[in-house]
Amino acid sequence: MTPAATPGPDKDDVQPAITAHWSARAPEFDGVASHAAFPGLWRDVLEAAFQADGPRDVIDLGTGTGACAIVAASLGHRVRAFDGSPEMLAAASSAAHRARVAIEFEVALIKDVPAQPGSADIVTMRNVLWTLEDPLEALRVAHRLLRPDGLIVVSDGVWSVAPQYRATYAPEVAARLPLHDGITEDAMRRMLAEAGFGEATAWHHLFPTPPYPGDVPLFVLSAGKGEAGAATDEWTMAPHDLG
Ligand SMILES: C[S@@+](CC[C@H](N)C(=O)[O-])C[C@H]1O[C@@H](n2cnc3c(N)ncnc32)[C@H](O)[C@@H]1O
Numbered sequence: 001m002t003p004a005a006t007p008g009p010d011k012d013d014v015q016p017a018i019t020a021h022w023s024a025r026a027p028e029f030d031g032v033a034s035h036a037a038f039p040g041l042w043r044d045v046l047e048a049a050f051q052a053d054g055p056r057d058v059i060d061l062g063t064g065t066g067a068c069a070i071v072a073a074s075l076g077h078r079v080r081a082f083d084g085s086p087e088m089l090a091a092a093s094s095a096a097h098r099a100r101v102a103i104e105f106e107v108a109l110i111k112d113v114p115a116q117p118g119s120a121d122i123v124t125m126r127n128v129l130w131t132l133e134d135p136l137e138a139l140r141v142a143h144r145l146l147r148p149d150g151l152i153v154v155s156d157g158v159w160s161v162a163p164q165y166r167a168t169y170a171p172e173v174a175a176r177l178p179l180h181d182g183i184t185e186d187a188m189r190r191m192l193a194e195a196g197f198g199e200a201t202a203w204h205h206l207f208p209t210p211p212y213p214g215d216v217p218l219f220v221l222s223a224g225k226g227e228a229g230a231a232t233d234e235w236t237m238a239p240h241d242l243g
Contacts, residue, residue, distance in 0.1 A: 014133055014176045015109065019084040021169060022064070026087035030095065034211045035067035041211055046071045046124075049153045049203040049222045056121035059145055061110050061138065062128030066092030066103065068153075072124065073101035080115060082108040110138045117144045126155040129188075130179040139195035146225050152197060155204075155220040158182035162214025185219035198226035 022029075035042045046068060050056070056077045060069040063081035065088055073079045073096065081103055083089050089105045096103045108114055110132070123142040129135040142152050159182035174180045183191075189200050200223040212218060 014173055015084065017170070017173050018131060018133075021173075022083075022085040023087035026065070026085060026091045029088070029091060030065050033065065033067065035071075038209075038211050041207055041209070042067065043071050043074070045203055045206045045220055046153065047075055048206055049201075049220055050075070050077075050122055051151065051222065052077065052122070057119060058122045058124065059113070059115055059120040059142075060124045061113065061142060062125060062131075063092055063105070064088045064127075066095050066105070068124040068126050069103050069105075070096055070099050070101055072122070073103050074099060077122070080104045080106070080120075082106050082110070082113050082115075084109045110141050113141060113145070115145055118147050120145045121147055121150050122153060123150070124153045127157070129154070129156050129191075130159060130182055131177060132179070133176050135179050136191060136195060139191060139197075143196050143225060148225055150225050151222050152192070152225075153220070153222045154188065154192070155218065156183045156188065157212060157216040157218035158184055159216060162212070162216050182216075183219075184217065185221065188219055188221055192221065192223045196226050197223035199223065 050072070052075075058069070058072040058077045058079045060066070060072065060079065060081040063069045063083045066081060069079045069081035069092065081092065083092070084107065086107050089107055093105050096105075106114065123145050125138070125142060129138060132138050139152070146152065161182070169177070169180070185202065192200050200221040203220040203222065204218055210216075
């Protein structure tokens with residue numbers, strides 16, 4: 001079903017229009033989502049990308065209907081998941097219930113996520129960066145949320161390749177999103193480095209078949225917090241050493 005176009009943005013704040021768009025799509029979202037069509041493929045690839053040999057603290061930012069959160073919880077991790085849209089979270093909560101996994105869902109924009117800095121081993125962001133007004137700042141939030149040895153797992157694609165599957169934002173909304181046409185793997189690697197992460201590792205080659213219709217080029221990358229992040233944490237987490 002083609003989603004209805006959403007209204008134009010407030011002059012100063014585009015976020016309400018973005019959230020309204022996803023809230024309107026929430027009831028139908030899993031009907032067209034890759035993670036619903038290929039749950040086993042996503043589980044295998046994300047499990048590999050997590051590189052975890054036991055339960056970890058996972059935060060999923062922009063969880064939507066809970067794709068990454070439910071995979072992580074089903075792998076035994078402790079998961080908190082945030083999204084700006086209550087309607088998306090209602091769908092996520094029902095999906096988690098059906099999957100018999102426990103996840104803490106909370107309505108929150110990425111910039112306001114109510115989680116302590118340095119409280120996560122893994123932060124996931126799948127198909128969220130392209131729909132943000134400030135994607136680099138969102139990566140910096142993820143960086144802050146991670147423990148010094150933590151890992152970001154980020155996935156997105158070049159959505160302009162398959163326009164029929166992309167969002168129908170009003171043009172004024174789309175114009176405010178720097179990655180609205182999608183993101184290449186190389187561009188993502190550069191953004192991760194700019195946000196302070198270490199060198200990224202690719203996992204998308206593990207998909208035995210393309211997970212999106214229209215052969216949308218996609219990536220699944222993981223990256224550690226990097227040396228700069230580890231150094232920053234030493235300063236913020238051990239203030240007694242300063243005296
Ligand atoms: C394309 S969906 C992806 C959902 C999910 N991560 C997935 O992989 O299926 C984008 C999601 O990002 C959420 N979102 C958009 N802007 C956000 C923001 N600033 N903070 C938190 N969530 C946001 C939307 O509400 C929507 O649920």
